[in-house]
Amino acid sequence: MLAERLRALSHPVRLKVLMRIAGRERCPCGDIVREMPKAQSTVSQHLKVLVEAGLLECAPEGQRTHYHINREAIAALRTEMDVLFAAVMSDTEQEKS
């Protein structure tokens, strides 16, 4: 559901996490923790939320887990948002004085 994905994006830390991961392939959790004034468990939780929303994917590799953007999900979200924006911005036609 759209609301679910928007919820995943509706926290400043998660937005920042997403941006940190963007532009990298295979970004491990530790990298993000190091760049953020949050406990490791907190970051891990936020990552989980993003993964569960489908916006991130993770790949356990050796002792670490690499996260990366799920571009398909992002593209789908963009489409949904476009539909929403179009609907909400649509002209009423009954407002001509």
Place this chain on the structure above:
Amino acid sequence: MLAERLRALSHPVRLKVLMRIAGRERCPCGDIVREMPKAQSTVSQHLKVLVEAGLLECAPEGQRTHYHINREAIAALRTEMDVLFAAVMSDTEQEKS
């Protein structure tokens, strides 16, 4: 902040409310309550959240309050989302094997 506005959109009832108001000028609270299986106080609260996020504007008129879309805010949000999407979808350049 972007996260704030996304939060306002991240609830199914609020999304529905927004869609109900879209395409109408001067939509009173009662109309929405009637079209939704939620208590009046609940709808009123959700409207408040949307207003506080700037996505809706309200105009008390007689005994009722008319709500309408704040198109400028929606447009601004769309721009912010475009930036986010662009950043997140950007190619890494380091993935060519």
Place this chain on the structure above:
DNA sequence: ATCGTCTATCGTCGATTTACGATGAATGAT
């Protein structure tokens, strides 16, 4: 085999959210 590193998960606490009914203020109708 032992130790350090990386990460997920658990338990917990306080804060916030969501929903509702009740209430009250303002307006409109009679």
Place this chain on the structure above:
DNA sequence: ATCATTCATCGTAAATCGACGATAGACGAT
């Protein structure tokens, strides 16, 4: 003046969230 309608707000209960420390499992290095 009385009464009904419309809406915002208050109080409240249950659920969820956000953050943390502690812990445990898996892996890599020695």
